[in-house]
Structures are given as C-alpha cells and as structure tokens.
Amino acid sequence: MAEIVLDGVTKSFGKTEVIHPVQATIADGEFVVIVGPSGCGKSTLLRIIAGLETATAGEIRIAGKRVNEVEPKDRNIAMVFQNYALYPHMTVYGNMAYGLKIRKLSRADIEQRVQRAAKILELGPYLQRKPRELSGGQRQRVAMGRAIVREPAAFLFDEPLSNLDAKLRVQMRLEIQKLHRELRTTSVYVTHDQVEAMTLADRMFVINAGTIEQAGAPIEVYDDPATLFVAGFIGSPSMNFLPGRREADGVEVGGGMKVPLPEALRASAPQSLTVGVRPEHLELGGTEGLPFRLNVETIEALGADSLLHTNFHGTPLVARVDGHAAPAAGETLTFTVLPRHLYFFDTASGKRLRAGR
Amino acid sequence: MEKRVVFKSAWLPYALVAPQIAITVIFFFWPAIEAVYYAFLVQDPFGLSSHFVWFQNFTELFASPEYLDSFKTTAVFSVLVAALGMSIALLLAAMADRVIRGSLAYKTMLIWPYAVAPAIAGVLWAFMFSPSIGIVTYYLLKLGLNWNWVINGNQAMLLVVMAAAYKQVSYNFLFFLAGLQSIPRSMIEAAAIDGASPVRRFWTIIFPLISPTTFFLLVVNIVYAFFDTFGVIDATTQGGPAAATEILVYKVYYDGVKAADLGGSSAQSVILMFIVIALTVVQFRFVERKVQY
Amino acid sequence: MKDATTALMVENRPIADFIAHAILILGVIVVAFPLWVTFVASTRTFDEIVNVPMALTPGTHLIDNYRQALTAGSERGSSAPVGTMLMNSAIVAFCIAVGKIAISIISAFAIVYFRFPLRKFFFWMIFLTLMLPVEVRIIPTFEVAADLKLLDSYQGLILPLIASATATFLFRQFFLTIPDELVEAARIDGAGPMRFFFDVVIPLSRTHVAALFVILFIYGWNQYLWPLLITQKESMYTVVIGIKRMIAAGDASNEWNIIMATAMLALLPPALVVILMQKWFVKGLVDSEK
Secondary structure, three states, rough: OEEEEEEEEEEEEEEHHHHHHHEEEEEEEEEEEEEEOOOOOHHHHHHHHOOOOOOOOOEEEEEOEEOOOHHHHHHHEEEOOOOOOOOOOOOHHHHHHHHHHHHHOOHHHHHHHHHHHHHHHOOOOOOOOHHHHOOOOHHHHHHHHHHHHHOOOEEEEEEOOOOOOOHHHHHHHHHHHHHHHOOOOEEEEEEOHHHHHHOEEEEEEEEEOEEEEEOOHHHHHHHHHOOOOHHOOOOOOOOOEEEEEEEEEEEEEEOOOEEHHHHHHOOOOOOOEEEEEEEHHHHOOOOOOOEEEEEEEEEOOOOEEEEEEEEEEEEEEEEEEEEHHHOOOOEEEEEEEEEHOOOOOOOOOOOOOOOOO | OOOOOOOOOHHHHHHHHHHHHOOOOOOHHHHHHHHHOOEEEEEOOOOOOOEEEEOOHHHHHHHHHHHHHHHHHHHHHHHHHHHHHHHHHHHHHHHHHHOOHOOOHHHHHHHHHOOHHHHHHHHHHHHHHHOOOOOOHHHHOOOOOOOOOOOHHHHHHHHHHHHHHHHHHHHHHHHHHHHHHHHOOHHHHHHHHHHOOOOHHHHHHHHHHHHHHHHHHHHHHHHHHHHOOHHHHHHHHOOOOOOOOOHHHHHHHHHHHHHHOOHHHHHHHHHHHHHHHHHHHHHHHHHHHHHHH | OOHHHHHHHHHHHHHHHHHHHHHHHHHHHHHHHHHHHHHHHHOOOOHHHHOOOOOOOOOOOOOHHHHHHHHHHOOOOOOHHHHHHHHHHHHHHHHHHHHHHHHHHHHHHHHEEOOOOOOHHHHHHHHHHOOOOOHOOOHHHHHHHOOOOOOEEEEEEHHHHHOOOOHHHHHHHHHOOOHHHHHHHHHHOOOOHHHHHHHHHHHHHHHHHHHHHHHHHHHHHOOOOOHHOOOOOOOHHHHHHHHHOOOOOOOOOOOOHHHHHHHHHHHHHHHHHHHHOHHHHHHHHOOOOO
16 A cells, blocks of 8 residues: 655656646545546546656656656556456456466465455456456456456556446446445546546546646535636536626626625636536525526426526526426526525636635 | 557567568568669679679660560460459359358358469369360360460460469459458348349449459459469460460579579569569559558 | 348349359359369379370279379379478478468567667568569579578578568557557556567467468468479479479370379368368458458
8 A cells, every 4th residue: 555646747748748747645545536528638647657658757656666767567556447458368367367477476375366356346256257258347347356466555547437338337336435445545546427536536636638626525626616627527417607797796697687796705806707506506496595587498307306407698507406396498487596605716717716715 | 550558678679570570681682682783784604704784684675575575475464364363253253142052162162272372273274275185175176176285375375374363263252252242231222122133233333332352353363463373384384385475474484594594584573573563552552442441 | 131132132033043053053163173183183094094085083093193192203204202292391381381470470569569760661671572572583582592501401491481571461450459458457467578479469369370370371382483493302392393393294204193193182281271271261361461
C-alpha cells in the first residue's frame, strides 16, 4: 500500500501541452476517481502513473519513491484495462498467474494467490476456461483478478466498466466497492461517467482540458462545485444555467425576473453572471423561495421521477419532480427554488462566486 | 498505422531484423547490383577479361530481332495464359457459386492443381500431347488434326499456355469464388425481382461487382506468366521450336547459363527488373485500393 | 441465404442447376485428366505406353515402377533414386517454409514493436526483394552461392530463398491488429520484449503460421530455377529437378513409366497438403495476397 504523489506532472505531445502541471496526492488506501469528458487527459494521467507514458515534466512518487524512470513492472502497480486486455490464448488461471510466473513466485504461492483471488471474485468454476468462453462481466472480473493476485501497492483502473451493459455496470460497480472495502488498496480509477465517480470515489478529481478543476469528496463537489464545468458535469441531469446580468443587489435572469445576490458575493460579482440551479431543486407547488413560471414542453417519465423539460424565456430548464405528480405537457406551472440552492458563476472565467474566497 | 506502445532496446530490434537483412543483402541486393554492373560489360570469349561498354549491350539487344521476338512471344504467352486461366476459372466459379449440393467437393477437386509445380505440369501436358506417344495426340489425329508441337511453333505455344494455365485455374477459381460469395445476396435478389435473367444478371450486376478481383487476378496472372513459368518452358519446349516459345525469362537463362553471354544476359536481367518493378507498382497501387474497397 | 436465392430462381432451377453441375463436372474431369493419364502410365510397362494408344485403365506394374523409381531411378537419363530426391525436396521445402516464417516473424516483430533508426529503411529493403526474383539476377546470385561454397548443399538450396517480404508484411499486418493494451498488460506483468514475443505473439499467430506454412511448403517443394542452377550432383537433386533430368532424349527413349511414377511422387505431397489442409491453404493464399 502506498501514497501516490503527482508533483507538477505535465505532459506534452510535441508543442501541445495536454496535461497542465498537476499537483495532487492520493492517500494510502484511498479510492480516487479521475472523471472528465473524453479527451480531457484523464487516461493519459493514469498511464503516466502506470509508467506507460512518460511525464514531460514533474515528478511521480509512489510510496515516497520517485518512479519517473522506473519500468511499469517495477512500480508495484496493477492495471485494469477498458477492453480487459486478457491474453486470449491463456486460461483464466494462466492470465492471473502470468505476472506471478514472470516474478518467479513459487508454484504453491501462485496457486494460493490465484485461488484466493478467484474466491473473492467468484471465478472458481471458470479457472480453466479461455477468455472467449466468458461473458463480459466475467472477463472484467478476470482482469481484476489479474490485478489482485499481484498484491500491488496501487490499482489503476482505466474505464473498466465502459464495455459492459448498463445492468452489469451497476453490479460491477458494487463489486468494486466491496473489493476496495476488503482490500483497502490505494486505487486510481478513470471514468467519463459521473455516476461511477459519485458512487465509487472517496475523493474525485474532476478534470477538464488537462487541468484538475476540482478535487474533493463526491458530495462536496456536488454541493459546492468550483466551476461552471464541474457544476455542469457532476449531477444528473445536469445543472440548469441561466444567463444573468448584475443589477444592484440582484441578478436579472430573463423576462424581468430578478434573483437576489447574496451579500457576501456582491463585492466581487462581475456584470455578466451565470446562475445555476439543479433540476432537483426546482420544486413544483412549493410555497417557499423564488417562484419561476415555467411552460412544460415535454416530459420524460422515469417512474419514480419525471423530468420536465421547460422553457424559461428562451432558456431550456429541466426540473425533476415526483413521478406521480407529473403535469401534462403544455401546462404553465410555478416552481420554487430556495435562494441557497442558487449557484453564481462568473460567465467570463467560469469560476464560481463563493463567499470568503 | 503505428503502435502506441513500444519496447525499448538499443540492440534487440537490429538483432531481430539481422537474419532477413543479411539474406536480402547477400542474395538479393548484391547480385542485383552486380547484374546491373555486368550489363555494362563485355567479356572476351574465354571469360578471362571484360571491359566497360556503356549501353552497348542494351543497344545490341534492342537491335536484335530474336530479343524483340522474345518480347512479342512473352506478350502473347502472358495474355493467353491470363485469358485462358481466368475465363475458365470464372466460369467454374460462377457455377460453383450457384450450386448448393457438392460445392465443397467441387472446390476440393478444382483447387489441387495449384500444388503441381509448373515443371511437373509441363511434363504432364507434354506427355499427353507427345507427338509420338501422346494419348491426346492419337485422338486428335483421328479427328484429322496433325499435332506435333515439336516442329509446329503455334502448337508448341498452345501446349505451354495450357500447361501454364492449368495450375492458375485453381488459384483464379478460389479468388473468383470468394469474390462472388462476398456479393450481398440481396443485390442479386433485387435484380431477380426486377426480372433480369441469370445471364443478364451476371454481366450487368455480378461481373462489375467483382471487377476489383478480376483486375487483381489479371496482374497476378501476368506476373505469374512472366516469371513463374520458366519450369513449364524448360521441361517441355525449351523455348523451341525455332524460339516460338522463348519467353523473356527463358532467354535470359539460356543466354546467361547455356550460351554464357554474361553482358547480354545481364542487360536482359536489368530490363526484366524494370518490368517486375512496374508490375509490382501496379499491383501495390491496386492493393491499396482493394483495402479501401 | 442461399435458399432465398434459389427460391427466387424457381422458374429455371432444374435446367440451370443441371447445366451448372455439368460444367463443374466437366471442369473436374479436365483438371483431373492429366493426373489420371499420369497415374495410368505409372502403372504400366514402357512397352504398353509406347504402344499407342495406351489404354486408360490402370495396369499391373504399379509396384514395380514405383519401387524402381524410388530405389534406382530411371535407367536412362538421370539415374538417381527418387527416394533421395523426395527426401531432398521434403528437407528443402520444410526448411524454406520454417525459415521464411521464422525470419519474417522476428523482423515483423522488430518493425512493429520497436522504434529504431533505420526501421523504415529496413522495411523498404525487405519490400524491394519483391522486385528482385531469381530470374532477374541469375548469374550473380549463382556466383555468390559459388563463392560461399553453397553449390550442391542444402544451405545453398535453402538460404537464398528464405527472405520473404510477403510473410513479413502478413505478420506486420497481423501484429498491428493485436490490441495495444495487451502489450501494456504484459509490461505491467513484467514481460520484456522477447518474453512477450514467445508468450503472447507466437501463440496468437498460430493460425497465420499454419496457413503460411502450407503455402510456403508448396512454394519450396515446387522450386525449379534455383535448384536447377546450383545442383550438379544427382544426390542433391530435388524431385522436380530430377524429373526434368530424366527426360533426356526423344519420346520413344525416355523411360515413361518411371518418369510418370516419379511425377506422381513429385505432385502427391503438395497436392495432399492442399487437400488435407484446405482450410489453411485457402487462408494462406488469401492472406498472402493482402
């Protein structure tokens, strides 16, 4: 087990810098999810930790030791790949044992470790099968088994669930959680799926265009997003954004509607603001808070909830309401939002306006 | 296309390519360079000395009616081998694509001649068509056909064409069949519903769709006829009678090995090099297209 | 899918199918006829053959002819025993096939899995061998072989033929389809390049190796011009050369029964390879033209 430190890690391909200096520490035993849209550099960052890419600048330390020049095999890490990367001609047992054989472990040792991993992952009956005879979920488990048997200092997961169907993904998510609870191995997990990030992470790094925009526990990031990007990326459905104009002690958000600007923010607020409100914070038939008159255009009934797609003076707004309280399309209704559920962003910089910062 | 991940080693990749590069240099490039060099030399009759003569060997070649005839012979031979081998193969492939019952058996029984060495194919056909003891000759004579390829140049040409095309039929058949089977059935069904007769369907729908295969096979067959048929000629007519079947590769061999004309034979080698380069370029241009197609 | 087509062809199926079968059967007969004549001649005596027309049914001297061919060879023309020649052919064909595969697979591995100076240059060198068949460099290649004392030796029959641009390209093409993640997984597992080559690349290449082996074995067995140039001793003849050497004189004086038995022996091994390993053969043929 080990702490992983990224100290000013930078990556350039030719002249383009794809990862801007990253400063981060992943604590011993922590489960960190790096989440971001495709092409944001999250996989590159993981591959730099693994040693499959070299950092252009900066230092990577695993368990206190600089590993920039260390071969992947000697970094004491294990990696789980998106397409599993199982050796197709080897059995499940062979796949898991391969790295141990290369490390010249004794037969008995290998046997014991593989059996243990197989037990944890419930792969016992499949040890003599070839990967092609397994389902997607089983293959994924073999890939994890291959990582577990190594008993590494850290697990690196590169979008491990994105090749699975929705139902299996949920199940595997739970298994990975359970696994981490049991093994307590430092884990770095890369995904573009914010639900995976929310459910798995002790802490998550939201990364965009090569920069970590925010790091924190999932619920912190959800409650207190640092930027427009983070606010829009974390939470499903996405946060609604209304373009706003500063007006004395408030913000005009369209159709003459004005929302109050908290006192603490007044000094620093620019002229052009973006006001964010989460769909789940638009309350139908509420009595408290700011009233929004919204025309319901379409309805997505999800069962427990319904998503109402509405229009507010030309800006689409989504509201999440109880599935049984869904109105009909075409109705114009009043929704309320508590002032503390409004988020204010500087439109130009994308930064959130936060009191005291 | 390149690999994203590579191994690092200062010496290993060189060690891995070394055997192939060694063979290539020793047995391909060095002799080829020598052939080019020899093409500019003339040797005295005893092979004791030689001197540099610039393009004299080439000008002599192109002034020599035998060499120009050999060009013509090669052209006729190649066109006939390609035409005969491909048309028979296409007919058989079109039929094999139609039948359901026994198609594997037909396939097996039509592809084995690919395994027959050109020289052996030559021996087989020469034996059947032997002027004195050939079984086919006997029946041709009964039909009033006087068959003797040992003295009749056209008949000799026909014999080597048949022997050379024999093995190529198998090859062409396999590729035509694969081409035919890759045509979506729905397209043929659509044509059938439009009322096109099978023959019309073949020429208006199927044949155009397999034209890439046809062109590819045309190049391959011509390369084969140019370079791989040496054994057929050497085992049967040996270029005769009266050079009627003396194709370029046979002449370069004969002049160099049997007649020991080093300069002349090397000049021919150089010309053949240009031909093979041209054919390879055509082939690869086409392969590029095939990949995209 | 086939059924759907035939259903549509219902209007003309019986006649058209009959014609298709008839043409195919005719094709099979024409293709097989030379083989049958050869087989029949190999079972008859010399006198039966030259007594035109030879009957087209097998004779009674099969064992005699083959025994003579295998152990003693023809009494006229070349007289080396065909048994030796078959052995030579088998050794040469096997070594050419294995050699071509071996040196091609390692050079393709180097070209795909390493970045090194001259990589492109080597690749193009290998490519250029396609443009230099023996036929365009006969005498100098012979001289090189002579200088290296390779005449009348297995090395001489084999080595100059084991460079292979086609096989190298085929392996390169295939390696490029192996997912990158497999190399990464192997690197994390601690496998170095050669370990990865033997543990992963070779096992994954098995089908390609098998297919290529079939094609290259036939290629090696059927070599003609090169063995003709560098073998002078009868004990080093391959069977394809040997049969040519048996045909020395005119039609009436060749020992046709022995020659035909030899022809059968020369064409059966590669033909059996094609028939018995049809799947690999077809794959090899199609792959190597990509």
